[in-house]
Amino acid sequence: xxxxxxxxxxxxxxxxxxxxxxxxxxxxxxxxxxxxxxxxxxxxxxxxxxxxxxxxxxxxxxxxxxxxxxxxxxxxxxxxxxxxxxxxxxxxxxxxxxxxxxxxxxxxxxxxxxxxxxxxxxxxxxxxxxxxxxxxxxxxxxxxxxxxxxxxxxxxxxxxxxxxxxxxxxxxxxxxxxxxxxxxxxxxxxxxxxxxxxxxxxxxxxxxxxxxxxxxxxxxxxxxxxxxxxxxxxxxxxxxxxxxxxxxxxxxxxxxxxxxxxxxxxxxxxxxxxxxxxxxxxxxxxxxxxxxxxxxxxxxxxxxxxx
Numbered sequence: 001x002x003x004x005x006x007x008x009x010x011x012x013x014x015x016x017x018x019x020x021x022x023x024x025x026x027x028x029x030x031x032x033x034x035x036x037x038x039x040x041x042x043x044x045x046x047x048x049x050x051x052x053x054x055x056x057x058x059x060x061x062x063x064x065x066x067x068x069x070x071x072x073x074x075x076x077x078x079x080x081x082x083x084x085x086x087x088x089x090x091x092x093x094x095x096x097x098x099x100x101x102x103x104x105x106x107x108x109x110x111x112x113x114x115x116x117x118x119x120x121x122x123x124x125x126x127x128x129x130x131x132x133x134x135x136x137x138x139x140x141x142x143x144x145x146x147x148x149x150x151x152x153x154x155x156x157x158x159x160x161x162x163x164x165x166x167x168x169x170x171x172x173x174x175x176x177x178x179x180x181x182x183x184x185x186x187x188x189x190x191x192x193x194x195x196x197x198x199x200x201x202x203x204x205x206x207x208x209x210x211x212x213x214x215x216x217x218x219x220x221x222x223x224x225x226x227x228x229x230x231x232x233x234x235x236x237x238x239x240x241x242x243x244x245x246x247x248x249x250x251x252x253x254x255x256x257x258x259x260x261x262x263x264x265x266x267x268x269x270x271x272x273x274x275x276x277x278x279x280x281x282x283x284x285x286x287x288x289x290x291x292x293x294x295x296x297x298x299x300x301x302x303x304x305x306x307x
Contacts, residue, residue, distance in 0.1 A: 097170055122138050158258075161256065162257070165256060176234065180280040188218040188221075189214045242288040
């Protein structure tokens, strides 16, 4: 406490003077009249005693203010610390598929969200590169009872199909994006030009991001191409994936979810949406059969947003 008072003393002293309505004391002007006690004024000893009492009073007031500020600050920091501590029921989610599954389960079932999250426990694992990663159990499964599942899916096959293609989007489709949008130096530059333009970078930082980022991602895309065993022309893998998805949806329904997009439709759409505005996206729309489905999902999302 004493240390806090010493630290806060200058500001506490100023605060005390302001609260008392008197200006901060200054050093007395050493005049001959003052030393002589001219004009019948008090002598030097009386002035010193009066000044000492006033100074002690102000010091006490300042010390009290400093102590009050110290305890106020300590209480404030303690309150922040308590708010920052997560409860045992809270769990941080970093996986987008788990977040979607949990939110959809909440919207359909109405169960408390903190309860639903416990159905997706994290599990540590080691990937092919020897790096420790966190996986979540049941990440593609919605936590619904039989009546809710029947009302939403109409049957077990539809539920299983949705899970299968959501996982396909995560395990395969998403890995085709970087090798395709950064396929050549020119495409890498065009991609970062789009990023810089939409991100409203400054002139210098925009140029650095564009050229350094494009060069880095071009070489990274080559590593990803090798890691995922893609064809020499990675566009072929992208085209095959798109046509495979269209075949799975079929001709008898507008979406995999039937008359409305389900979570698999939204997962595939979300992955492809990342490429909009780039050469890879234009090639995809032009050389595959996916465009009608893509436009239907886009329209359905826009209609849902207006409701």
